[in-house]
Amino acid sequence: MTDLVYVLNGPNLNLLGTREPEIYGRETLDDLRARTQKAAAAVKLAVDFRQSNSEGEIVDWIQEARSKAKGIILNAGGYTHTSVAILDALQAAEVPVIEVHLSNIFRRDQFRQHSYISLAATGVICGLGPKGYELAIESMAELIARRAKRT
Numbered sequence: 001m002t003d004l005v006y007v008l009n010g011p012n013l014n015l016l017g018t019r020e021p022e023i024y025g026r027e028t029l030d031d032l033r034a035r036t037q038k039a040a041a042a043v044k045l046a047v048d049f050r051q052s053n054s055e056g057e058i059v060d061w062i063q064e065a066r067s068k069a070k071g072i073i074l075n076a077g078g079y080t081h082t083s084v085a086i087l088d089a090l091q092a093a094e095v096p097v098i099e100v101h102l103s104n105i106f107r108r109d110q111f112r113q114h115s116y117i118s119l120a121a122t123g124v125i126c127g128l129g130p131k132g133y134e135l136a137i138e139s140m141a142e143l144i145a146r147r148a149k150r151t
Contacts, residue, residue, distance in 0.1 A: 010077030
């Protein structure tokens with residue numbers, strides 16, 4: 001059976017390709033989904049790829065992942081810098097978490113340089129554009145394999 005990973009995307013990521021392309025690029029969310037699914041297939045992972053503008057829905061998905069997924073890859077968008085609720089859900093999830101950002105948040109506005117998500121993340125990938133999602137998938141496969149060897 002193929003291990004399942006949730007790939008969760010937060011607010012405004014549905015606007016990829018048209019919103020600030022000089023920062024986020026021209027690929028759409030559907031392009032990103034296809035790229036992520038291809039990377040997952042290469043390492044024998046299944047992906048449940050979702051996007052929401054609602055903080056509560058993202059929290060619900062993280063709680064769902066606790067029992068259904070082997071890991072979570074999360075681009076929380078603006079909630080990265082504001083959501084203690086998402087942090088709490090991630091800390092309760094008991095699965096590896098990789099935080100991903102298309103842009104380098106450390107080269108942006110001061111308020112974007114703080115991440116609540118990082119407090120729960122096993123690793124963080126930022127500034128590599130869509131390639132960051134592929135690297136997150138590859139890294140998650142390794143994390144899941146390591147966990148399986150320990151059990």
